[in-house]
Amino acid sequence: MELIHADLHIHTKYSPDASTDPKVLVDRLNAHPTIKAAAITDHNTVEGYLKTKELAKSYQDITIIPGVEITAMEGEIIILGTEELPPMPWTIRRITEFAKKNNAITIAPHPYRGYGLGNLAKTYQIDAIETLNAITTPKANKTAETLAKTMNLPGVAGSDAHEPDELWTVYTEIQASLDVGEILDAIKKGAVKPFWTEKSIRF
């Protein structure tokens, strides 16, 4: 069984509130001893993902997972596996339908932090819950874990890094190879486990 470590929630400078240059991200992913997959989840754009993927082409053994964190009317939702934005207007229902149609998956990020979906997540066909977000309080992460259990959904981890030094503070262990399709299937199946790294300093 193959096992990989992935950071499933990363912003680049293509998010208005983030500073990480895609080149720095790719270099640090390449240099990391164990984390070899990174999902680029900028706010409402896939531009940073496209730049990062282009740069990553010249490296072996790292994977950039396409993604986006959409500010929907009800709160934020992450789509993994899409290189395109869903059609507007952005409601959670339309976004989950878009994801299903396009072999992508949806994750409710930090459900109990600002802009999180909270208990509203229960009303939608979301594929996974972010139960470990590195810039969210332990209490809010714990509540997210309970939500995942209640909904019988997998829990995943993402650093939500907005600058280079915030990268890889947490990771998701995934029973998959570095193939994006396999990674998405494994997340959906729940073959995942969230972990803190030693680098985690915030809490």
Ligand SMILES: [Zn+2]
């Ligand atoms: Zn985010």
